[in-house]
Amino acid sequence: xxxxxxxxxxxxxxxxxxxxxxxxxxxxxxxxxxxxxxxxxxxxxxxxxxxxxxxxxxxxxxxxxxxxxxxxxxxxxxxxxxxxxxxxxxxxxxxxxxxxxxxxxxxxxxxxxxxxxxxxxxxxxxxxxxxxxxxxxxxxxx
Numbered sequence: 001x002x003x004x005x006x007x008x009x010x011x012x013x014x015x016x017x018x019x020x021x022x023x024x025x026x027x028x029x030x031x032x033x034x035x036x037x038x039x040x041x042x043x044x045x046x047x048x049x050x051x052x053x054x055x056x057x058x059x060x061x062x063x064x065x066x067x068x069x070x071x072x073x074x075x076x077x078x079x080x081x082x083x084x085x086x087x088x089x090x091x092x093x094x095x096x097x098x099x100x101x102x103x104x105x106x107x108x109x110x111x112x113x114x115x116x117x118x119x120x121x122x123x124x125x126x127x128x129x130x131x132x133x134x135x136x137x138x139x140x141x142x
Contacts, residue, residue, distance in 0.1 A: 007031060013040060013122040017115055024048070024109040024116060025088045032079055032086035037120070039127035042090075044075035046116030050094045051108035060136035064107050070094035072116065073101070075109075079120065080127040080140055087129045087138065 006027065007016040014035070018027055031037065050070055053062030077090030093103035109116075132139040 010119075013120040016118040016120065018046075018111045018118070019115055020047075020111050020113055022111045022116070024111065024118070025090070028079055028088050028118070029086040031120075032081075037079060037086075037122060038125055039081070039123040040079040040120040041123070042075070042077050042079060042118050042120045044072070044116060044118035046072050046075075047112035047114035048072045048094060048116060049110045049112050050092060050102075050106060052092075052102060052104045053107040054104060055137065057135070062105065062107055065102075066108075067094060067096065067102055069112055070096050070102070072109075074103075075106075075116075075118065077106075078127075078140060080129050082129040082138065089129070089138065089140065 006018060007014045018024060048070055049068045051064050051066040053064045056063055072092055072094045075092040080087050090106040091104060092106050093101050095101040128141050129138040130141060
């Protein structure tokens with residue numbers, strides 16, 4: 001097992017490289033706590049097992065679907081805080097061996113065979129999420 005660091009500091013934030021089996025959201029949350037990140041935007045790509053959720057506005061819940069062994073061609077999101085804990089909001093597009101792409105809101109993301117790279121761009125203001133009562137979902141406050 002490699003003892004290489006999972007992330008390094010860059011002039012604008014951090015570069016994170018996660019290996020097979022890593023829970024991407026948990027690692028982002030750990031980074032936010034360890035480095036006292038006020039908020040950030042991030043992008044990424046790599047190999048994954050991705051659980052997407054389609055928002056059912058009437059029921060105010062996500063309808064989940066998991067895709068295993070996909071290549072994540074695009075990962076975008078934000079890192080903020082909610083009730084004293086890091087809060088990750090991510091969307092992505094992933095494709096399987098058949099080159100069919102799936103995308104949308106990510107509920108969960110685990111690194112698949114290989115690695116997953118994430119670049120975080122830091123913001124200097126601490127941003128918070130809160131439930132918007134009108135839609136019943138978390139919304140980023142400025």
